[in-house]
Amino acid sequence: MEVGERKERFLKQRQVLIFFVFLGITQAGSEPRHYSVAEETESGSFVANLLKDLGLEIDDLAARAPRVISKGKKMRLHFDRQTGDLLLNEKLDREELCGPIEPCVLPFQMLLENPLQFFQAEIRIRDINDHSPVFLDKEIVLKISESITPGTTFLIERAQDLDVGSNSLQSYTVSPNSHFHLKLQESPSGTVLPQLVLNKALDREEQPEIRLILTALDGGTPPRSGTTIVRIEVLDINDNAPEFAKLLYEVQVLENSPIGYQVAIVTARDLDTGAYGEISYVFSQASEDIRKTFRINEKSGELLLTQELDFESIQNYTLNIQATDGGGLSGSCVVFVQVMDLNDNPPELTMSTLINEIPENLQETIIAVFSVSDPDSGDNGRMVCSIQDDLPFILKPSVENFYTLVTNRALDRETRSEYNITITVTDMGTPSSRRYSVAEEKERGFLIANLAKDLGLSAEELAARGAQIVSKGNKHHFQLNHQTGDLLLLETLDREELCGPTEPCVLHFQILLQNPLLFITNELQVIDVNDHSPVFSENEMQLKILENTPPGTIIPLENAEDLDVGKNSLQNYTITPNSHFHVLTRSRRDKRKYPELVLDKVLDREEQPELTLTLTALDGGTPPRSGTVQIHILVLDINDNAPEFTQSLYEVQILENSPLNSVIVTVSASDLDTGIFGTISYAFFHASEEIRKTFQLNSITGDIQLTKYLNFEAINTYEVDVEAKDGGGLSGKSTVIVQVVDVNDNPPELSLSSITSPIPENSPETVVAIFSVSDLDSGDNGRMICSIENDLPFGAARAGRCSVPEGPFPGHLVDVSGTGTLSHSYQYQVCVTGDHRAGEFKFLKPIFPNLLVQDTEREIKESSNCRNSFVFS
Missing domain, CATH: 2.60.40.60 (Cadherins)
Incomplete structure (x- = not known):
């Protein structure tokens, strides 16, 4: 019984030894063989005949059982064992398989049995021109200030073309126009970027909008193309001042016009738009008298009366009106207002000489001398004097506006001893007067003149005739010294207070004499002295x-x-x-x-x-x-400076396991302009949907944050174009190259290609199993070591990326380890049965070192097909 058990145990050990021998594998050549096929070739199409490359004849195919081994679950290639032809299993789309990567290579292996051989091979998928360049937007809008100088360049959205190589996007053209030409610039990544260059200055008033057709062309034969509309909005600057419809407005206004009366409407226009075209009207350098008399509506330009006019005070006004736009430019015009006189002043009669008693027998005796006046003008100032018709008297005109009343026949006292004569005066003129002058600011009591001498009277006669001064109004500026006949100032005269800007400044007064009654008109001109300095209304x-x-x-x-x-x-x-x-x-x-x-x-x-x-x-x-x-x-400020980035190219690296909201980089631009023209906002420039999902750009700070987890294995580089735009529409561009740094976040994967079970016990160096390993990580993170325990009667041979280490290793496990930073061991259980059932290759979850024993034992217990003892049939 013991002998039988030992024999059985020995046989089991020998069978396990044979099962794990890997030493008989050979690899036919280290350099892969290269094949190619154009994308979109139909399924079942011929790629190449592999007999020569595999070193086989047509009769060897059945015995060697060649087959295609590809990475992943999808079998895109098929080997025909009848002909030795490599065929397409499906139509291949280069853009779907490789995206922008060129060359697009699909690696595969040919596995031959009896003896076991690997052939490394790859098929290159050639691009065909099956995609046209495409712009993300059907219309690109550029806002360009009309102040921008010729030679300025504007980066515009580039087109996308999924094809590569000569079939990719190669050039751009723009529709013929007089304002722009196209300049092509190559980005750091080799992408062709279109730029519009301004040839001549824009004029919004002449052409507020320009439409161009931008065409993107690839290099295919024939070439494919895509187009977009570039719509250029010409932004206004304040390059036009307001212009009045007339430089001089002449109006006439009756002096009795009511307050609120519309004197005139001035109108200006400005060819600019927006705030630059909005006009406001104001008085320019208007005197206080003008501001009291008139008001202008700053929006409509309507000129209104705010106080009554008096022709006798001021006959005309000259108003300077300024129209100012929202940018500070202005134009001006003059409104000349002529006040029309009305007959609003009654005539005045001044009696100069009056004789109350005359002899009855004298003809043409002068009874009276008088003058008439009326401050009105024109017909209103023309005078007519008359007396009753049935009297023996007539009026005779003398000098201008003076008249004499004389007898026209001899009088008879006995017939009539007295007459009451009524003199009627209409439309009288200005009487002649005696004029004196005195400088303003003379002290009270200053001697103006000696009236007695001027009137040909002595001081005593002047006093005897009761001479007195009669002035208009309640205020008296003069006094008469009856003892000397001197005319004196009663107070200091201020010319500016009395007459303002009127020149000459004349005060009117009359001398009244009695016995006989006589009015003598006089004038005093107040002479200006330089007692005021020029003054500005503001400091x-x-x-x-x-x-x-x-x-x-x-x-x-x-x-x-x-x-x-x-x-x-x-x-x-x-x-x-x-x-x-x-x-x-x-x-x-x-x-x-x-x-x-x-x-x-x-x-x-x-x-x-x-x-x-x-x-x-x-x-x-x-x-x-x-x-x-x-x-x-x-x-x-005008918007004559575009934002400029501190760097035209930002290159950053970020780990693929970086947390969300991490700030990757902060882009920064500056603008020499001020106000809204110097306010910068940041935005992605025609970014793809993937970029917008992955990154977020703070429009104020320029911080670029992560909004989606990165995956080096999916995308390892992002090219992000960033635009800085100021408030006037000018912009600058910069490119951010984001390189995703790989971390060891993918476990190696082991795929079984072939397994033989059971096998004879007397066949050393028999190939038991063929498997492949892969790791999505890059660099050292993707380099792998394959190992089995050293105390088992099996060996492993390298046939690809897996290297075989030396040294002990835990039992019944195959270890596949990454050698990069933060590497871990990933262990897979290998089981075999001694009955007729197929051998089992069980993949366990990755086991970290501190969980190695516990997890392994649990997995072994969970597998009913894995046993530590085997039975031979």
Whole structure:
């Protein structure tokens, strides 16, 4: 019994020894054989005849049982054992199998038995031109400012072509046009990028939109193509100033026109759009009197009355109106308002001489001398004087507006002793008067003139006739010294307070004498002295001027006010010396002076964002008085700088097991412009769906974050185009190359190709099993070691990627280990039976070292087909 058991145990051991011998395998040549076939070739098509390469004759095929071994479960190739032909098992799509990788190689092995041999081979799938270039968008929209200079380039979306090599995308063309030509640039990865280059300056007012056809061409024969529309929106800049329909508006307004009356409507237009085309109307350098009398609607340009007009005070107004657009450019016009006189002033009669008693026997005796006046003009000032018709008196005109009342026949006292004469005056003119003058600001009591002498009277006669001064209104500016006959100032006179800008400044008064009654008209002209300096209404002017404003442009400035008149009034303007501006002094129709700033040299905001100048107003007095104002000029930015990335190419590496939301890289761009033109937003530039799923770009910070787990085995490199765009539509481009770094995250896989069970006990070096191993990882992470335990009567021979180590190893397990960083052992249980059933090759889950014994034992217990004892039949 013991002998039988020992014999049985010996036989079992011998059978197990024979089962695990791997030493008889040979590999026919280390270099693989190469074949090729065009993609999309029909299933069953001939690839090559392998008899010569395998060293076989047609009669050897049955005995050697050749077959194709391919990686994976899908069998794309078939070997015909009748003819030795290698055939396609299915139609091959190069783009589906390899994507952009070129060459596209499908490795396979030919396995021969009796004796066992491996032949390494590969089939190259040749690309055919079965795909046309395709743009992701049917229309590409570019927003380009009309201020962009010729020579500027704009990167536009590239097309995609799934074909490779000569069949891939090779060039681009653009439809003929006068503004752009196409420039091709090669990216760091070798991709052809189309760029539009501006040939001549754009003009939005001339052509607000341009449509081009961009065509992508591949290199096939015949070539395939794809097209997209490039729609260019020309963004407006403020290159047009408002222009009035008329430079001079002349209107007439009745002096009794009501408050709110529409005097005129001024209209300007601006060829620009948006804010640059929105116009607002304001008074330019208007006096206080104009601002009190008129109001302008800043939106409609409607000019309205805000107080009643008086022809006798002011006969006309000259209004300067400025139209300003949203970018600071302006145009101006003049409204000349002529006040139309109405007969709103009653005539006035001034009696100069009156004789109450006359002899009855004298003819043509002068009874009275009088004058008439009316401040109205034209027909309203023409005068008619009359008396009753049935009286022995007539009126005779004398000098202008003076009349005498005389008898036209002898009077008879006995018939009639007295007459009541009514003089009727209509439309009277201005009477003649005596004129005096005095400089303003003279002290109270200043001697103007001696009236007694001027009237040919003595002081005593002047007093005896009760001479008194009669002035219009309640205020009295003069007094008469009856003892001396002197005309004196009753108070200090301020010409500016009395007359404002009116010149000459004349005060009217009358001398009334009694016995006989006599009115004598007089005038006093108040002479201006230079007691006021020119004054600006503000301490500082702020001007906003676009940096692309052409030299020669005139910028109206606020004028100074000087209350003095004549030569003492404002005469000239000067400005601090500088290289950009000079000032001109202009005269209005009313002879008031105003300044204009003239640009001499183009401004550059990036070079000098602001300037401060001092404007000085000078009058003509001796010595001259002056006033100053600071002009603070803000140079407005135009979008003349595109964003620029700090790097045109960012190259980063990231582990494929990196967590979500990891920041891969931060792209950064800068823009020399300010405000909205310098505000940068980041976006992917025509990114594929895969890139948008995998990465997220923060539009504000430029951080690129991971939003999808990476898989080196699926995609190992991403080329991400990033665009930085400013608020004016200009953009810059950069490329981010993301290289996915492989980690050892895939276990080796072992696939059984052939197994022989049972086998005779007396056949040493019999091949028991053939298997292949693979690992999706790369580099050292994908290099593998195959081993079995050393104390078993089996051996292993290399036939591919698997190397065989030396040394002990745990029983009943085959170990396949990665040699890369963080490598682990993955163990597979090998079982065989001694009965007629087929041998079993069981794949276990990867077992980490600390779980090796526990997991192995559990798996062995779970397998009912794996035993430690064998029975022979």
